[in-house]
Amino acid sequence: MTRHPVTVAFVVMIVSAAALTGSLWGADASSWGAGPLATFAAGRWWTVVSALVIPDSPTDTVISVMLAMTVLAYAERLLGSRRVALLLAAVGIAGLVTGIGLHALAWTVTDLRPVVAAEVPVLDPTTAIAGVVMAASAYASTLWRRRVRLVGFAALALFALYAGDADSWYRVSAAVIGLAVGERLARGRERRTWHRSSTRETRTLLALLVAVVGSGPLVALISGGGRGPLSLVVDAYTQYDDELLERCSRVSAAVCDEQLALLMTRGLGPALLAVTPLILMLVAAWGLRLGRRAALILAVLTLVASAVIPLLSLVDGRLRITPWVDGSGAEYVLWAVATVAIPVTLAMVLFVARGRFPVRATRRAAATVTGVVGVAFLTCASTFFAIEALGRRSFDRDPSVLDLVLLTLRRFLPPSYTNSVGVATFPHHGPALFAYQWVGVVFWAVVIAALLWLFRRVQRPDAGDGRLYRELLERGSDTLGFLGTWAGNRHWYSDDRACAVAYRLVGDVALAIADPLAPQDRRGETLRSFSDFCVEHGWIPAFYSVHDDTVAELSALGWRHIPVGVETVMDLPGLTFAGKAWQKVRQPLIRAEREGYTAVWTHWHELTVTQASQVVAIDEEWVADRALPEMGFTLGSLAELNDRDVRLLLAVGPDGRIEAVTSWMPSWTAGSLTGWTLDFMRRRSDGPNGMMEFLIAKAALQLQDEGAAVLSLSGAPLAEAPDTPADEDPAPLRALLRWLADVLEPAYGFASLFRFKGKFRPRYRGLSLAYRDPLHLPAIGAAVGRAYLPDASRREIVALARTAWEGRR
Known part of the structure; x- marks a missing residue:
């Protein structure tokens, strides 16, 4: 109420006006409506105001309130309350007066009169909402400006x-x-150009067009046939069998009653079969948005069929268009545009733009879908034929075997597609009638489910050459770049093979790990090219655990970001552990050395059998002690130790027993080894305290002597630097991450680990998740979760939930 006072006030006005006029209870409030006769002829000019606040029905009230509480509230946040209040009145009245004027003008044109709505006074608060939202779109970010305008219009x-x-x-x-007012108000404002690829833009637009062509006839059907200029297309999706009705009109009522024929060919089953082409268009639109080649083929075939079949019916005389009473030929033009021109044109556009939809299904998936569809057809067809053959007595006449075969073929296609196939006959009752009405629906339900499954089974590009990634890594990398060498990661390279991005593909989300390997002057180009690569393959790109310089480059491209952790870094030049500030590190170091513990540098392949067995035992003890799923992705496990570039530092006691293990990943600057990053940390549960402080301190001193400049203690997931200001009103996702950190703390101790690393007085570097589209965040969040816990069993998930719940209590 404090942030959106105009929205709340408008909602109160709508509900109050609906209650006072009775429209909230279903009463007729048309006397308050606006229109050419009500406003102009009758002189009730005040109706241009009342029509903007009084809904005409309970349904209209609910829709108006929902739109006000969502998109109008969004507009108020962009424009401010004063402007929204002014525009609700000004744009609403202007739009209503303009619409009424054009309505009256259209009635003066003879050819347009049949498709212009008759005088029914209009009551519609969404008129003003539509105008204000389009005005506010000029103040939105480029992504949302384009989205609101495309989807809205x-x-x-x-x-x-x-x-x-x-x-x-x-x-x-x-x-x-x-829209015009918004552009005028926003004139002179700096508005960033959206840098995303034309491929994605084209896919979105074409998918939207296919969805509109598929949903338009459904809207006309739901509204009782519609009166719009393109509503004539609904004739192609009627559920009635025209051939059957034609036969009924030629024979006596004693043989076939027309009303009975109408009854037999109506109902939910025949209605769904009739609109199957429209449903297939909506399915194709979903796949087109993802760049799927199968969706392109489906859309083109459906559009061509929906245009050719009515045209053939018109040519052979089975379809007749009765001119209007005045003899106008406009109906022929509108029918041709709606039924033939639009689908054919859109099919041609899709064919020309076929290069934008290169994402193909795997051969195995395509073969599986072909087999499933074939088996479904044979099963449904044979079952239908058997039921109809056994139920011959329920037919209007005794059908022959050929009649049943042709009838079987007819029941798998909408009536408008089969008027010339076979002799029309139908059953009256019993199982035969049920099969007659539903067998086609069952078959197409299987087809649609198979297509949606096929959209998810796509060919993956080559994972990339891991050796080249290591070569680029050694030319120059950040502290977390070595994470890209781990198993499960893929590698993208620029055309000249000089830049690289490591990413983890989880479903349709490509999670780029750490900063890209690229010269500073090519980092923006690399980020943009990798993003285009993901879009080309129908993936959602996201950059996980990237530093501020990469975030800045992505922000310049219109991306957004949220913090997901903090990296702790020690600068080694001049490092000493002298002074009171280092007391918590110096004491464990001195005590361990006095008690005879030594820090031993080695590699996994250099370990003796006994040493390797001890390391494995320490790790298994650590995992078993928690009974929780072991996390991966950016958190190393035992598998990552077997790398010749990874060094191990062992805490070995006087008796030769290994008490603790750490692993260190290298990082390079201009071809020189300049840093090491801590990854694997394990210690015996019954071992002495302070072993980790001992190993990290010894590593810092030894690596400092070797000339290293940076020692990274790696990132702490879901952590925040101590100097991060507390948000009084954090963004919803930021608040969710803080809550998640609290929930997971009893299970994994991320916050405890972060506090432990604070003993070494590190420099804090923020780690962020960068994303391009806020609507992708749910998918990205699910992908991150699956990346961290790829093999978690149900028992482990339950254990994690129980541990988190008990910790919260």
């Missing part, structure tokens, strides 16, 4: 062109005016 056009009621056209008028 697509939805508005869909209702206007197919449903065709006056409300829909008035909303379009208000939206256009709001």
Whole structure:
């Protein structure tokens, strides 16, 4: 209420007006509505105001309130309360007056009169909302500006062109005016250009167009046939069998009653079969957005079929268009545009843009889907034939074997596609009627499920040459770059093979790990090229555990970011453990040396059998002690120790027993080894205290003598640097991460580990997750979770939840 007072006030006005006029209870409030006759002819000019606050039904009230509490609230956040209050009135009235004027003008044109909604006074608060939201889009970020405008105008056009009621056209008028007003208000503001690839942009736009073509006839059907200029297309999706009805009109009522035929070919099953092409278009639109080649083929075939079948019906005389009473030929033009021109044009555009949809399914997946669809067809067809053959007595006449075969073929396609196939006959009752109405629906449900499954089974590009990545790593890398060499990671390279990005592919999310390997002057180019590579393959790109300089480059490209951890770094030149500040490190170091413990540098392949067995035992004890899933991704395990570039530092007691183990990953600067990063940390549960402080201190001193400049103690997931200011009102995702850190602390002790590393007085470097689209965050979050716990069993997940719950209590 404090942040969005205008939105709250508008909602109160809508509900109050609906209650006072009775429209909230279903009463007729059309006397308050606006229109050419009500506003202009009757002179009730005040209706241009009342029509903007009074809904015409309970459903309209609910929709108006929902839109106000969401998109209007978003507009108020962008524009401010005063501007929203002014624009609600000004743009709403202007849009309504303009729409009414165009409505009245259209009635003066003879050819347009049949497709112009008759005088029904309009009551619609969403008219003003549409105008204000389009005005506010000028102040949105580039991503959301394009998204609001594309989706908004697509939805508005869909209702206007197919449903065709006056409300829909008035909303379009208000939206256009709001768009112009917003551009005028935002003139002179600095607005960043969106740098994402044209491939993604093209996919989104084409998917949206296919979705509109698929949903438009559904909107017209739901609205009772529609009066929009494109609503004539619904004739191609009727659930009635025209061939059957034609036969009924030629024979006596004693043989076939037309009403009975209508009854037999109606119902949920036939209705779903009739609109199957529209549903397939929506499925194709989903796949097109992901760049799937299978979706392209599906969309083109469905669009061509939906255009050719009605055209053939018109040519052979089975489809007739009755001219309007005045003899106008406009209906022929509108029918041709809606039914033929739009699908054919869109199919041609998709074919020309086929290069934008290169993501192919694997051969095995394609073969599986082909087999499933084939088996489904044979099963459904044979079952249907058997049921109909056994239920011959339920038919209107005794069908022959050929009739049943042709009838079987007819029941797998919408009626408008099969008017010329076979002799129309139908069962009256019993299992035969049930199979008649539902067998096609069952088959297409299997097909759609198989297609959606196919969209998820795509060919993966080559994982990349890991040896080249190591070569680039040695030319220059940050402290966490060595994480990219771990098993499970893939590698992307620039065209000249001089830049690289390591990434983990989890589902459709490509999680780039750490900073890219690229010269400073090519880092922005590398980030953009890798992002384009991901988009080309239908993946969601995200950069995980990147430092501030990479975040800055991504921010310049329009990306957003959130903190996901902190890296602790020790600068080795001039490091000594003298002074009171180092007392917590110096004491364990001196005590361990006095008691005869030594720090031994080695590599995994240099360990003796006894030493290797002890390291494995220490690790297994550490994992078993928690009974929790062991995390991976950026947290190393025993598997990462077997690398010739990774050094081990062991704490060995006087008796030769290994008490603790650490591993250290290298980092390079300009071809020289300049740093080491701590990864693996394990110690015996029954060993002496202070072993980790001892090993890290000894590592710092030894590596300092070797000339290293940086010692990284690695990142602490979900941690925040001590000097991070507390947000009074953190962003929802930031608040969620803080809550998650608290929940996981009893299980994994991230915060405890971070505090432990603070003993070494490190320099803190923030680690962030960079993402391009806020709507991708749920998928990215799920991918990060799966990357950290890829092999967790149900028992381990339950143990994790129990530990977290007990810790919270």
